Amino acid sequence: MLYYVTKVAVTALLVVLISEVAKRSTFLGAVLASVPLTSVLAMLWLYLDTGDAAKVSALAGSVFWLVLPSLALFVALPLLLAKGVNFYAGLVVSIAITALCYWLMVTLLRLYGIEL
Numbered sequence: 001m002l003y004y005v006t007k008v009a010v011t012a013l014l015v016v017l018i019s020e021v022a023k024r025s026t027f028l029g030a031v032l033a034s035v036p037l038t039s040v041l042a043m044l045w046l047y048l049d050t051g052d053a054a055k056v057s058a059l060a061g062s063v064f065w066l067v068l069p070s071l072a073l074f075v076a077l078p079l080l081l082a083k084g085v086n087f088y089a090g091l092v093v094s095i096a097i098t099a100l101c102y103w104l105m106v107t108l109l110r111l112y113g114i115e116l
Contacts (some may be wrong), residue, residue, distance in 0.1 A: 010041070011038075011041055014037055014041070015022065016040075017032070018032045018033050019094060024066075036063070039063050043056050043060060044058055045058060061115040061116075065105065065109060065114070065116060066102065066105065066116070068105060069098065069101035069104065069105040070098060070101075070102075072094075072101040073095065073097070076090075076093065076094040076098070076100075077090055077094040080093060
């Protein structure tokens with residue numbers, strides 16, 4: 001149980017750290033957020049939990065393919081906010097666009113025989 005609490009605490013601490021840094025410098029916050037800390041932590045926790053490098057490799061490969069559609073959020077949200085769309089509405093629309101891009105990517109990858 002302590003292990004799971006540690007995993008949650010470390011992961012949450014990183015998210016809070018990024019948001020606090022971003023309050024002072026959006027550039028530094030963006031640098032920290034753009035580093036794949038979440039993916040690295042997920043791979044670390046997966047390896048520590050299973051000891052299975054093949055699972056870590058599969059996770060890393062899937063993350064690679066899904067990074068591209070995730071970028072849609074970072075394009076859509078600033079564009080919507082610049083157009084004067086309310087933040088929460090813009091966030092919801094951006095997430096919906098991103099979900100659609102994920103679906104499109106997974107569908108396209110399946111057409112080429114790549115299963116995530």
